Amino acid sequence: MRPVLEVTGLSQDFGGLRALSDLDLRVDANEIVALIGPNGAGKTTFFNCVTGIYTPTEGKMWLHHADGGKTLLNGRKPHQITALGMARTFQNIRLFSNMTVLENVMTGRHCRTRAGILGALLRDPRTRREEQESIDQSYALLEELHLQHLWNDLACNLSYGAQRRLEIARALATEPQMLLLDEPAAGMNPQETNELEALVRHIRDTRKLSILLIEHDMSMVMSLSDRIYVMEYGSCIATGKPAEVRANPRVIKAYLGESDA
Amino acid sequence: MDIEFFVELFFGGLTRGSIYALIALGYTLVYGIIELINFAHGEVYMLGAFTALLVAGVLGVYGFPFGGILIVATLAAIVWCAAYGFTLEKVAYKPLRGAPRLSPLISAIGMSIFLQNYVLLAQTPDFVPFPYLLPEMPFLDDLAVLSPSNFLILMVSTVAMIVLALFIRYTRMGKAMRATAQNRKMALLLGINADKIISLTFIIGSSLAALGGVLIASHMQVINYNIGFLAGMKAFTAAVLGGIGSIPGAMVGGLVLGLAESFTTGYVSGNYEDILAFAILILILILRPDGILGKAKVQKV
Amino acid sequence: MPRIAKALLCAVWFMLLTFPVMCIQVNSIDNSVHWHFERALWLGCGVFVLALLWDWCFARKAKGQPIISFGHGLTRLAANLRGDPRCRLGGLSLLAVGMLLMPLLSSIYQTNIMIAALLYVMLALGLNIVVGLAGQLVLGYVAFYAVGAYSYGLLHQFLGWGFWTCLPVGGLLAVLFGLALGFPVLRLRGDYLAIVTLGFGEIVRLTLLNWPSLTGGPAGISNIPRPGLFGMDMDINASTIYIYYLVLAAVVLTIVVISRLKNSRVGLALQALREDEIACEAMGIDITRVKLSAFALGSCWAGFAGVIFAAKTTYINPSSFGFMESAMILSMVVLGGMGSIAGVVIAAMILILAPEYLRAFSEYRMLIFGAIMVVMMIFRPQGLVSGERRRYSITALKGTASASGQGGQA
Numbered sequence: 021m022r023p024v025l026e027v028t029g030l031s032q033d034f035g036g037l038r039a040l041s042d043l044d045l046r047v048d049a050n051e052i053v054a055l056i057g058p059n060g061a062g063k064t065t066f067f068n069c070v071t072g073i074y075t076p077t078e079g080k081m082w083l084h085h086a087d088g089g090k091t092l093l094n095g096r097k098p099h100q101i102t103a104l105g106m107a108r109t110f111q112n113i114r115l116f117s118n119m120t121v122l123e124n125v126m127t128g129r130h131c132r133t134r135a136g137i138l139g140a141l142l143r144d145p146r147t148r149r150e151e152q153e154s155i156d157q158s159y160a161l162l163e164e165l166h167l168q169h170l171w172n173d174l175a176c177n178l179s180y181g182a183q184r185r186l187e188i189a190r191a192l193a194t195e196p197q198m199l200l201l202d203e204p205a206a207g208m209n210p211q212e213t214n215e216l217e218a219l220v221r222h223i224r225d226t227r228k229l230s231i232l233l234i235e236h237d238m239s240m241v242m243s244l245s246d247r248i249y250v251m252e253y254g255s256c257i258a259t260g261k262p263a264e265v266r267a268n269p270r271v272i273k274a275y276l277g278e279s280d281a
Numbered sequence: 282m283d284i285e286f287f288v289e290l291f292f293g294g295l296t297r298g299s300i301y302a303l304i305a306l307g308y309t310l311v312y313g314i315i316e317l318i319n320f321a322h323g324e325v326y327m328l329g330a331f332t333a334l335l336v337a338g339v340l341g342v343y344g345f346p347f348g349g350i351l352i353v354a355t356l357a358a359i360v361w362c363a364a365y366g367f368t369l370e371k372v373a374y375k376p377l378r379g380a381p382r383l384s385p386l387i388s389a390i391g392m393s394i395f396l397q398n399y400v401l402l403a404q405t406p407d408f409v410p411f412p413y414l415l416p417e418m419p420f421l422d423d424l425a426v427l428s429p430s431n432f433l434i435l436m437v438s439t440v441a442m443i444v445l446a447l448f449i450r451y452t453r454m455g456k457a458m459r460a461t462a463q464n465r466k467m468a469l470l471l472g473i474n475a476d477k478i479i480s481l482t483f484i485i486g487s488s489l490a491a492l493g494g495v496l497i498a499s500h501m502q503v504i505n506y507n508i509g510f511l512a513g514m515k516a517f518t519a520a521v522l523g524g525i526g527s528i529p530g531a532m533v534g535g536l537v538l539g540l541a542e543s544f545t546t547g548y549v550s551g552n553y554e555d556i557l558a559f560a561i562l563i564l565i566l567i568l569r570p571d572g573i574l575g576k577a578k579v580q581k582v
Numbered sequence: 583m584p585r586i587a588k589a590l591l592c593a594v595w596f597m598l599l600t601f602p603v604m605c606i607q608v609n610s611i612d613n614s615v616h617w618h619f620e621r622a623l624w625l626g627c628g629v630f631v632l633a634l635l636w637d638w639c640f641a642r643k644a645k646g647q648p649i650i651s652f653g654h655g656l657t658r659l660a661a662n663l664r665g666d667p668r669c670r671l672g673g674l675s676l677l678a679v680g681m682l683l684m685p686l687l688s689s690i691y692q693t694n695i696m697i698a699a700l701l702y703v704m705l706a707l708g709l710n711i712v713v714g715l716a717g718q719l720v721l722g723y724v725a726f727y728a729v730g731a732y733s734y735g736l737l738h739q740f741l742g743w744g745f746w747t748c749l750p751v752g753g754l755l756a757v758l759f760g761l762a763l764g765f766p767v768l769r770l771r772g773d774y775l776a777i778v779t780l781g782f783g784e785i786v787r788l789t790l791l792n793w794p795s796l797t798g799g800p801a802g803i804s805n806i807p808r809p810g811l812f813g814m815d816m817d818i819n820a821s822t823i824y825i826y827y828l829v830l831a832a833v834v835l836t837i838v839v840i841s842r843l844k845n846s847r848v849g850l851a852l853q854a855l856r857e858d859e860i861a862c863e864a865m866g867i868d869i870t871r872v873k874l875s876a877f878a879l880g881s882c883w884a885g886f887a888g889v890i891f892a893a894k895t896t897y898i899n900p901s902s903f904g905f906m907e908s909a910m911i912l913s914m915v916v917l918g919g920m921g922s923i924a925g926v927v928i929a930a931m932i933l934i935l936a937p938e939y940l941r942a943f944s945e946y947r948m949l950i951f952g953a954i955m956v957v958m959m960i961f962r963p964q965g966l967v968s969g970e971r972r973r974y975s976i977t978a979l980k981g982t983a984s985a986s987g988q989g990g991q992a
Contacts, residue, residue, distance in 0.1 A: 071864060102866035110864075116857035119850075122974060127854045131866025133847055137875060140846030141839055151847070152977065159976045172971070194866050318773050331603055338608030342615045357602070364599050376640075376960045383719050383772050384959045387916055390721070391955025394909055398949040403604050403621075410610050510905065514784070517777065552792040559781040559788070566778050567766045 021048035023084050024198050024230040025070070025106075030079030032065055032254075039065045041254045043079070047198065049086075052224055052231045054241045057251035058274065063234045064111055066251075067200050071108050072098040083198065103131045107196035109187040111203045111234070117176035121167060124175050124186055125158035128193025158193060165189045165219065181212045185219070192223065199223070201233040205240055213237055217244050242266065250274065290547040291540070296431045296500070298539020299438035303493035304516030305523070305531035306445065307366075307486025313462040313526040314482050315378075320389035321369055323513015324396035325362050325487045329494030330411070330504045331400055333358040337412050351414040351499075358491040366487025367480055375476075393509070400506040408505045411498040430500040441492055442532055445485070449528060454481060462526070511555065518562040524572025533573060589633035596629040597622045639961050681830060685823045693826050697894055699934040700829040701887050706914040706930040707836050707923065708883025713912065714920035715844060716876035717856025719776040721908055722763075722783020726756040726881035728790065728903035730888020735803035735898050736796070745809035749889050756885025757878045759786075764877035768870055783908055790900040802899025806892050825894050832890065836883060841923055843879070845972045852876055853921070906948065913951045916958050919965020929966060 025047040032040040040062045047053045055063050068074045070081055070093065081093040083104055091104055107128075116124050133154055139147035162168045165185045170178060175186060184204055191199060204220070205213045217240050224231055235241050241248065241262070248265045250258040258268045265271055304326050311319045337354040345353070373392045377385040415429045449455040461468040461478045469475055497512070498504050515538065523534025538558060546554050565572065604625060607616040663673050685693040709723045730752040737743040737751065763782050767775055790797045797803070808821045809828060816824060843849050851872045854862040863869050892898050910933070918929030933951065937944040958965065 073860065073863075097868075098860075098863040099866050099868045102864060108864055110861065114858045114861035114864075116854050116861065118857060119853055120971065123850055123853075127850050127862075127867070128865050130847060130851055130854075135847045137843070137846075137848055137879070140843050140848050143842060147846075154847070155974050156977045159978055163978075171976075172974075190865065318777065328603065335602045335606040335608055338610065339606060339615050342608070342613055361599070361602060368595070368599060373956050373960075380959070380963065383717075383776075384963055386719065386773050386776060387912070388956045388959040390909060391913070391952045391959070393952070394906070394948055395952030395956065398946075398952060399600075400603060402945065402949065403600075404607065412610070514781070521777075556785055556788045556792070559785045562781045563766075563778050563785075566770065566774050570770070570774060 021051070023047070023082075024049050024051075025232065026082040026084065026090075027070065028080050030066070030069060030081065031077045032062075032069055032074060033077045039254050040069065040076070043251075043254070043256055045249055045256070047230045047232050049230055050224065050228050051246045052220065052233070052244055054245035054248045055232060055234045055251065056236070056238075056241055056248060057257075061251040062254040063251055064202060065254075067108060067202055067234065070101075071106060071200065072096050072101045086197065099131065102194050102196075105195070105197040106200065107191035107194045107198075108200035109184070109191055109202055109204060111206065113180075113183050113187060115175040115178075115183055115186060115190070117174070119175060120172050121162065121175055121178065121186055122155070122158055122171045125161055125189050125193045126154055128190040129154040129158060132193075132195055161189045161193055180207055184208070184216075188219075188223070192227075197229050199229055199231045201231065201235075203234050203236065205235060205237045213240055216240075220244060286547065290543045292427055292431055292435075293547075294540035294543030295536065296434045296539070297542060298519075298536035299435055300493045300497050300512075300535075301516045301519040301538055302532045302535025303438050303441060303489045303496075304512060305520040305535050306442070306528065307490045308517050308520040309523075309525055309528060309531040310458075310482045310486045312520070313528075314458065314465075314479055315374070315385075316382075317374060317385050318389065318517065319369075319374075319483075319486070320386065320513070321373070321392040321396055322486065322490060323509035323511075323516065324393050325365055325369070325509075326490040326494040326512055326516075327400065327504070327506065327509030328365055328396065329358040329362045329487075329491030330498040330508065331404065331506075332361045332491070333495040333498060334409065334411055334504065337414060341412060347414075348416060350412075351416070354414065355492065355495045358495050359488045362487040362491030362494070363484040366483040366490075369487075370480060370483040375479075393513075397506050397509065404506065406506065408503050411502045411504055413502065414499055430496075434496045434500060437492065437496060441489060445489070446528065448485075454478075458482060514562070515558045518558050518565075521562060521570075522565050522572055524574040527572070527574045530572055530574035537573075585634065585637055588637070589630050592633035593626040593630040597626045600625055643961060685826045690819050690822050693822055695935070695938050697822070697826050697829050699931055700826075700833050701891055701894070702911065702914065702934050703833050703927050703930040704829070704836050704883055704887045704890075705911050706918070706926045707833075707840055708880050708887070709911050710915050710918075710921065710923070710926045711840060711843070711852070711883075712876050712880035713915050714922070714926070715849065715852040715856060716873065717772075717920075718873065718876060719772055719779075720877075720880070721776045721780035721905070721912070722786070723779075723880070723884060723911055724903045724905070724908040725763075725783040725786040726759055726884035727888040727891070727907070728786055728900075729756045729759050729881075730885035731892040731898045731902075732790065732797065732803070732888075733885070734889040734892040735806050738806055739803060745807065745889070745893050749886060752889035753882045753885040756881045756888065760877040760881030761874060763881075764874045768873055780905065780908075783903075783905060787900050787903050790903070798899070800899060800901075802897065803892075804897040806896045806898065808896060809893050825890070829890060829894075832886060837923060837927070844921070844923070848872075848875065856921075909955075910948075910951055913955050915965075916955055917966060919967045922965060922967045925965050925967030 023046050027043060027045040030040055030043040031038065043066065055066065057063055065074065069076045072093065076094065082090045083093055083106060084090040093101055116127060133150050135147045135150055159168065159171060162171055165188060167182060167185055167189060170182060175183065178186060188204065205216055208216060220231060221244065245262055247260065248262055249256050250265060250271050252274045257274060258265055258271045304322065307322045308319060311317060333354040336357040337350050340350045340353060369392060373388045374385050377388055415433060449458060457473045457478055458481065461473060461475055465475055519534035519538045520531050522538055523530025538561065541561065542554050542557060545557050601622060604621045605618045607618065609616065663670050684696060705727060709720065712718050712720050733752040733755045734745065734748040737748050763779065767778050770778060791800055808825065811824060851867045854865065854867060855869055855872050859869060914930040914933055915926055917933065918925030937947040
């Protein structure tokens with residue numbers, strides 16, 4: 021398979037604390053990979069490194085393109101990485117609360133549109149066409165994520181589940197080839213979790229993109245992922261298909277403690 | 282280089298610096314606990330100077346013994362400023378806990394403007410002379426470089442800072458303050474009454490500002506409603522210079538700023554004194570926002 | 583009952599608190615004391631009423647009810663003005679006719695006041711880009727105003743340049759200053775940014791004050807010419823009316839530019855920056871560029887306003903550009919509603935015109951400005967006018983009932 025995200029030897033230090041140590045990870049095209057592990061294992065730190073919010077201490081991160089080329093992500097700013105085709109959601113939802121649902125998604129179109137200040141002032145036909153396209157594409161995304169009836173509401177007035185979906189819609193609006201989801205099912209009830217699972221699958225199948233997700237809901241992780249990475253104390257302790265990971269004694273130890281192993 | 286001139290500037294700088302440090306402590310204490318730049322803190326200092334002036338005036342007119350005036354006026358300034366600080370927090374900041382970060386700052390700016398104009402309207406827009414209240418100190422005559430007011434300012438502010446440091450370090454309330462500053466949620470879980478701690482912080486900070494106000498007013502011998510703005514900005518600069526949130530930082534920052542100003546005035550020109558303070562403020566915030574003694578924080582995502 | 587007891591307690595507390603400053607006046611020349619006990623009484627009554635009001639407002643706020651309800655008629659009028667295009671057009675043309683006829687029907691004195699108010703509208707709208715849309719609290723905005731005013735003053739004094747040359751140059755110089763300030767402060771958080779910009783504003787003012795060979799120091803620059811019109815000779819009245827129309831046109835232009843900007847791709851990016859910087863970056867928005875654009879656009883308007891101000895007063899000095907001026911402009915943005923164009927225009931008009939026409943009130947002007955900032959933050963942080971939302975037309979929805987957005991709520 022063609023890789024999309026390739027990370028080798030990634031380490032991140034905060035002062036004297038090593039939050040990530042020598043992590044290797046790879047996500048292939050059209051693959052759903054889960055990143056699991058106890059709280060504080062470094063999963064979100066990993067996301068922050070890959071998306072350019074943190075500058076890793078050591079290691080290399082590559083994003084591979086469909087045409088076979090690859091780009092080194094180290095040292096790039098978050099917005100450049102997004103423009104290269106990597107989008108993410110946040111563990112503690114970070115929507116633009118006082119903007120409408122549609123505007124939230126339109127903001128995601130920013131890096132795929134061009135109009136500048138001059139265009140905004142003159143409102144020439146090209147700017148208007150681009151804007152209308154952006155509106156319609158954003159609305160189509162809302163339909164896909166079953167949010168279309170809420171399009172003119174403020175994001176802060178949405179229910180928790182709808183906010184999580186809106187974050188995904190906003191991330192998809194950037195046209196990623198690699199989507200990072202940080203605990204998308206957190207705070208959802210079993211029915212919502214099932215719907216989310218179907219939605220993630222649908223996104224992968226229709227868009228042919230790769231998904232890396234952090235999740236604590238094990239039943240969802242086991243049925244959804246093609247592969248799983250298990251982290252503990254900043255390093256990867258196991259990797260493989262769900263069935264292999266489930267049977268791995270180190271994983272069982274990390275999750276359940278010594279006596280149950 | 283003239284060594285006597287140097288020593289004079291040095292002590293002048295120390296004097297200024299210790300006043301800045303006294304006011305800076307108020308900024309730092311409040312910032313440490315609720316992460317708010319209490320923009321109206323300079324106004325509390327100005328109110329301290331005015332309260333002392335008015336009380337001293339009344340006592341003087343009604344023939345109170347000279348030696349006692351300074352003490353009574355200072356105590357009155359401290360009590361009233363503590364009350365002003367307490368009220369300020371209850372009215373303008375407490376209703377905004379949990380609001381977006383900029384809301385309390387805007388409220389603080391509003392309060393600062395309000396208090397300035399309150400004094401302007403109730404008293405006068407003009408400069409008023411501050412009565413000379415200091416006792417004679419003949420033993421200073423040998424040290425030509427140190428005037429009585431300089432000496433008093435240095436002594437009083439040193440004592441005040443030592444008392445504060447001991448209070449924070451050893452008393453129950455002081456420990457609760459430190460705990461709240463480190464982690465407000467955890468402190469709440471441990472049964473610390475955050476509201477009380479915040480009020481206490483404002484009371485302590487305002488009392489120190491009042492002390493600073495009385496000292497500087499008796500040194501400069503003239504005050505007006507507007508002195509709080511510049512003094513407040515400079516004290517804030519001192520707090521940032523030392524590392525905002527850090528108590529020793531405020532003291533170090535105050536002294537460094539005071540000395541820097543004094544030497545610039547002495548060796549370069551008095552015109553640049555205020556520009557210097559603002560330039561230091563900007564440079565520190567841009568280049569090393571955690572100050573000399575502050576610790577860098579990792580941004581949470 | 584407990585409420586009344588609480589209000590009484592508040593009244594007593596404030597009477598004691600304000601006792602020295604309110605009730606004692608010492609005259610150091612003839613060494614006498616004037617007591618003003620009546621002030622304490624008035625203050626106590628005032629505080630009692632305000633405390634009851636304060637409590638009532640909190641109760642309303644806790645229940646989620648609006649604190650000010652404008653009455654049914656006014657609400658409907660506002661909704662109509664927003665929703666019904668004909669009503670909107672009618673209202674706007676009425677306003678336009680009123681504004682156009684104003685200087686012809688009233689005295690020069692009134693016209694001068696209106697010019698001042700319109701200049702503040704321009705400044706407040708400019709600051710609204712930076713603070714209201716982009717969420718960057720700038721406290722030294724008046725520095726850019728000063729740059730505009732002094733660039734006209736100095737370019738005229740030393741090079742003899744005229745108003746119409748200086749207008750774009752002043753705007754451009756203000757933009758350069760905005761960028762010079764913007765670059766170093768890119769990484770700063772909200773409250774630090776506020777303080778750094780305040781320091782910047784003060785440095786600009788102090789420099790103007792302490793550089794007499796260039797700026798004239800505290801005396802400033804005088805004899806700045808009023809703008810000309812094709813070399814016509816105008817007396818002071820005609821010239822004032824001319825400036826009025828000039829400022830009016832500038833304000834209209836500002837409103838058009840800012841409303842277009844607000845609803846554009848750049849405008850969305852600015853608002854996203856205000857809402858959440860990290861998420862904004864994660865959406866592929868270059869926040870460096872967006873922040874600098876906000877600074878540049880905001881300072882540009884201040885520069886224009888400064889040039890016009892210099893031309894209007896013909897005399898400038900550093901005391902017009904202090905922190906209080908910045909704070910006043912900020913309070914207009916806060917009162918009007920961050921990001922709301924109509925709100926900021928209304929607020930600027932109220933805050934400038936009310937003290938002019940209510941003379942008794944004018945001494946208390948700054949006191950009230952301060953109080954407004956506190957009260958608005960506590961009870962109505964969204965400002966007088968909020969929920970100004972753009973209507974989007976979605977191709978997929980054309981022809982269905984909800985073809986255009988339902989508009990916002992007041």
